[in-house]
Amino acid sequence: MDPQNEIRRLWSEAVAQSRGLLQELQQLGIESLHLAEIPDDLPPCPPKVIGVDQGGATPCRQETLEEIRQDLGECSRCALSKGRQQIVFGVGNPKARLVLVGEAPGREEDERGEPFVGEAGRLLDKILAAMGLMRDDVYICNVQKCRPPSNRDPKSEEIAACQPFLRRQLAAIRPDVIISLGRFSSQILLETAAPVGRLRGQWRRCEGVDLMPTFHPAYLLRNPLGKREVWEDMKLVMARLRSPAGGQSDGDRP
Ligand code: URA
Numbered sequence: 001m002d003p004q005n006e007i008r009r010l011w012s013e014a015v016a017q018s019r020g021l022l023q024e025l026q027q028l029g030i031e032s033l034h035l036a037e038i039p040d041d042l043p044p045c046p047p048k049v050i051g052v053d054q055g056g057a058t059p060c061r062q063e064t065l066e067e068i069r070q071d072l073g074e075c076s077r078c079a080l081s082k083g084r085q086q087i088v089f090g091v092g093n094p095k096a097r098l099v100l101v102g103e104a105p106g107r108e109e110d111e112r113g114e115p116f117v118g119e120a121g122r123l124l125d126k127i128l129a130a131m132g133l134m135r136d137d138v139y140i141c142n143v144q145k146c147r148p149p150s151n152r153d154p155k156s157e158e159i160a161a162c163q164p165f166l167r168r169q170l171a172a173i174r175p176d177v178i179i180s181l182g183r184f185s186s187q188i189l190l191e192t193a194a195p196v197g198r199l200r201g202q203w204r205r206c207e208g209v210d211l212m213p214t215f216h217p218a219y220l221l222r223n224p225l226g227k228r229e230v231w232e233d234m235k236l237v238m239a240r241l242r243s244p245a246g247g248q249s250d251g252d253r254p
């Protein structure tokens with residue numbers, strides 16, 4: 001059983017027992033106890049802070065995508081907030097087995113508030129369709145949630161401000177497979193400076209999840225010959241998703 005589900009099941013059992021006990025005590029005339037003080041669900045775990053020991057004694061549950069979006073709020077943690085029209089948080093299935101991570105919203109994504117809705121996005125939809133998947137089956141997001149002006153590369157302070165939210169999204173979804181689309185997201189998620197041409201086509205690990213780096217659809221629009229390599233990468237992803245353990249196998253992990 002999934003340890004998160006087991007903890008929540010035990011919590012529900014404990015809540016039910018405590019409420020029963022409290023009711024009995026109230027029937028005995030002890031009025032100063034309040035049933036409402038026992039929450040139905042565990043509180044969300046605080047986000048991990050790199051380099052800080054946050055203990056672990058307090059029982060908590062994995063936070064949800066909605067809670068992460070709420071925490072992001074009308075973000076002004078970096079200068080990209082000044083030029084954006086909308087925050088582009090991510091779309092798709094919160095329980096997706098496959099998450100695709102791009103770089104940052106472009107003009108159309110900034111206007112619509114949804115990742116990969118421009119020309120590169122239409123190519124991504126075709127790649128997904130060839131894999132037998134639709135947008136609603138997967139979760140799609142970017143490293144950066146706001147559009148960089150003139151689509152320039154994000155700066156280090158902008159990456160530092162946004163990256164924790166991406167990692168929290170990945171932890172909340174806990175997919176079987178992540179696909180990093182292009183140089184930027186592959187290098188950020190794998191904490192490497194290696195070029196995507198060297199990274200692609202081989203399984204990596206990120207946040208305890210199998211990750212396949214591949215070329216960005218925008219690159220494929222300029223270099224259609226790269227589609228052959230992307231399709232090789234997608235075949236590896238499909239096989240991993242089909243395998244009984246679905247991303248939990250250890251056989252060919254680095
Ligand atoms: N390119 C990206 O990396 N992400 C988008 O959402 C759109 C284009």
